[in-house]
Amino acid sequence: MTESDRFPRNIPFKPSEAFIPWFIINFLFFVVLIAACTILPLILTADLDLYVSLAILVGLIVITIVFVVWTRLYYATMFYELHDDELRWRRGVWFRTTGIVPYNRITNLDLKQGPVMRWLGISTISVQTAGYSGQAVPEIRIEAIESADELRELLRNAVRACSGGSDGTGTGVQVRAVDEPVASTGTSILILNELKKIRLLLEQQKK
Numbered sequence: 001m002t003e004s005d006r007f008p009r010n011i012p013f014k015p016s017e018a019f020i021p022w023f024i025i026n027f028l029f030f031v032v033l034i035a036a037c038t039i040l041p042l043i044l045t046a047d048l049d050l051y052v053s054l055a056i057l058v059g060l061i062v063i064t065i066v067f068v069v070w071t072r073l074y075y076a077t078m079f080y081e082l083h084d085d086e087l088r089w090r091r092g093v094w095f096r097t098t099g100i101v102p103y104n105r106i107t108n109l110d111l112k113q114g115p116v117m118r119w120l121g122i123s124t125i126s127v128q129t130a131g132y133s134g135q136a137v138p139e140i141r142i143e144a145i146e147s148a149d150e151l152r153e154l155l156r157n158a159v160r161a162c163s164g165g166s167d168g169t170g171t172g173v174q175v176r177a178v179d180e181p182v183a184s185t186g187t188s189i190l191i192l193n194e195l196k197k198i199r200l201l202l203e204q205q206k207k
Contacts, residue, residue, distance in 0.1 A: 007151050012079040018120040019078070019144030023071045025116050031060060080142055082154065085162055087127070089140055101140055103162040105129040109152050110138070123148035125155070 007013055039056055073093045081088040090098040108128035117123060123145055126138040145151055 004150060004154055006147055007082055007154055009082050009084065012081045014080075015075070015078055015142075015144035016120075016122050016146045017075070018122045018146075020071055020075050022116055022120055022122065022144060023074075024068055027067050027071075028064070031064065035060065078143075082158070084158075087140070087155070089142075099140060101127060101129060103155070103158045106155070106159050106163070108138075109155055109159075111148055111152055113148075117144075120144075122146055125152055127155075 039053075070093060074091065077093060077096070078091045079089065085103055087101045087103070088099070089101075090096065106127060107130055108126070110126040110128070111123055112126060113123040125142040125145060125148055127140045127142065129139045142148075142151065
């Protein structure tokens with residue numbers, strides 16, 4: 001696996017700190033959408049009492065504050081780690097989750113970047129494996145990564161090295177170096193011997 005200063009092997013690295021505002025902005029969009037679809041129409045039609053409206057508003061503010069605190073705690077637990085043959089990750093505030101993804105099981109490496117992520121200069125790499133290929137949810141998302149193209153290329157090189165040349169893009173194409181032999185020497189000799197035997201049998205039948 002190729003070395004990288006940003007993503008060294010055997011040393012845990014974290015997502016960008018832009019993960020925190022990205023997560024919070026997404027949550028606020030969700031809260032505003034819910035409020036616009038449910039609470040706002042009731043307020044405009046005067047079906048909600050003023051005190052009830054204030055209680056709902058205070059509740060949303062409290063939930064937002066709790067979410068902001070939780071996001072910072074969650075970010076502090078997030079780590080990824082590249083090894084020669086596998087990707088390791090861990091995260092979780094109340095429930096700690098750890099995982100190992102062998103490179104030879106990776107089938108897809110999808111780079112995703114929404115409008116907010118583009119504004120913050122971060123991307124997410126969705127890692128799909130053979131066991132999760134039939135599911136819409138990837139096995140692991142490497143979230144809020146700066147220089148995501150470099151990390152994806154590192155992972156693709158690792159997948160090639162551990163999977164006999166598969167490029168990790170889900171295309172099924174086997175990538176082979178120009179000077180790489182098609183088969184090992186022992187395999188080539190066996191094939192050559194089998195061809196000689198077939199030729200001898202054909203010559204005998206002609207006689």
